[in-house]
Amino acid sequence: MTFNSTFFRRLTLSSYLLLIIWLVVWHFVLTIDKPTSTVFTLLFWIVPILLPAKGLIQGKPYTHAWTNFIVMYYLLHGLTAVYAVAGERLYALVEIILCCLLFTGCSFYARIRGRELGLGIRKLKDELLEEKQAFESLKPKNQK
Incomplete structure (x- = not known):
């Protein structure tokens, strides 16, 4: 792994762990008079962020990429709470x-590490050229 992929992996793992800790502290310590049950809070706020844990720990670029979809759930929650809940803005x-740190770390790690492993998405022009060559090899020689 290069320096860049190592840096973004550390950024991802540290912000991921801090986000999990923060969610637990926020929803179970700081917000004592919550209107929801503990089971609901666990299922709604803690379980989704735990889904990519294995792949993130193993350093899989694909898991880093789809973790961003889960991070958006929490980012939208934070943006909504800043606007709507005056007592919880901080x-x-x-x-x-x-969430922004986790999104940045996941995105860049998936891109850099994916390229290192040769997992990048091929360019469309290369795909089209290969398809054209395959098609032309099937045409009869007397036909143009």
Whole structure:
């Protein structure tokens, strides 16, 4: 792994762990008078962020890429809470910052490490050229 992929992997793992800790602290310690049950809070706020844990720990670029979809759930929650819940604006701001760091780390790690492993998406012009060559090899020689 290059320096860049190592840096973004560390950024991803640290912000991921901090986001999990922050969600637990926010929803179970700081917000004591919540209207929802503990089971609902666990299922709705904690379980989704735990889904990519194995792939992130193993350093799989594909898992880093799709983790961003889950991060958007928390980013939207933070943005909504900043706007709508006056008493939790600071908490939501911390969530937004951690989500932005996690999104950045995941995106760049998936891109850089994917290229290192040769997992990148091929360019369309290369695909079309290969398809054209395959098609032309099937045509009879007397036909133009």
